[in-house]
Amino acid sequence: DAGVTQSPTHLIKTRGQQVTLRCSPKSGHDTVSWYQQALGQGPQFIFQYYEEEERQRGNFPDRFSGHQFPNYSSELNVNALLLGDSALYLCASSFNWGASLAFFGQGTRLTVV
Amino acid sequence: AQTVTQSQPEMSVQEAETVTLSCTYDTSENNYYLFWYKQPPSRQMILVIRQEAYKQQNATENRFSVNFQKAAKSFSLKISDSQLGDTAMYFCAFIPNFGNEKLTFGTGTRLTIIP
Numbered sequence: 001d002a003g004v005t006q007s008p009t010h011l012i013k014t015r016g017q018q019v020t021l022r023c024s025p026k027s028g029h030d031t032v033s034w035y036q037q038a039l040g041q042g043p044q045f046i047f048q049y050y051e052e053e054e055r056q057r058g059n060f061p062d063r064f065s066g067h068q069f070p071n072y073s074s075e076l077n078v079n080a081l082l083l084g085d086s087a088l089y090l091c092a093s094s095f096n097w098g099a100s101l102a103f104f105g106q107g108t109r110l111t112v113v
Numbered sequence: 114a115q116t117v118t119q120s121q122p123e124m125s126v127q128e129a130e131t132v133t134l135s136c137t138y139d140t141s142e143n144n145y146y147l148f149w150y151k152q153p154p155s156r157q158m159i160l161v162i163r164q165e166a167y168k169q170q171n172a173t174e175n176r177f178s179v180n181f182q183k184a185a186k187s188f189s190l191k192i193s194d195s196q197l198g199d200t201a202m203y204f205c206a207f208i209p210n211f212g213n214e215k216l217t218f219g220t221g222t223r224l225t226i227i228p
Contacts, residue, residue, distance in 0.1 A: 031214070033214060033215075033216075035216075040220075040221075041220055041221075042117075042204050042206075042218030042219050042220050042221055043158070043204075043216070043218050044218075045215040045216060045217070048214045048215075055214070056213070056214050056215060058215060088156060090156075090158060092158075092216075094214075097211065097212060097214070099208055099213075099214040099215070099216060100146045100148075100163065100208055100211075101160075101163075102160075102216070103160075104157055104158035104159070105157065106155060106156050106157045107156045107157070109156075
């Protein structure tokens, strides 16, 4: 069992650019959540996808969007990157309504310069 | 608003000793879930222990146990016989009720086990 896999592991982008991060859930999981972890902080919930739809969203602007594919994998897109978007982006997968038993990936470290 | 507070930014302890990490939270819900996650340098968030608020018995997982004080809204983690591999960031987290999928995290405690 490969667990939750995220790609890429590291990424450097220029302010104003757009970025796409990818997540493959643990085998058997159908729900994917995304978190942003700024340096020295705890993760902050961005949104959750289930059945290819956004089901719940945290306090993030519309520049943050996502997608879930029929195979349950997911993408996080961030438009018009700001320096403040530099962070570790974590993906968590679970069964439906199973966030209390979620598994996390190792994250993508995004640096905006 | 749901909040989680960890008041100890850093802690260190000698190998084989016992250490307790503190966490307080604020919620008006009754059937919530509390968690301790470990984040080693590999960055992956690993679930250490989980507690359902409706259960009075404190959760235990091998060397890890919690002291859940519902009235005081306190949820501390005790690590017994600490090992070098326990060195990591530890985050307290919270889900307010079943059906709410958002984990709310504290700011973390950096724990160092000294050989």
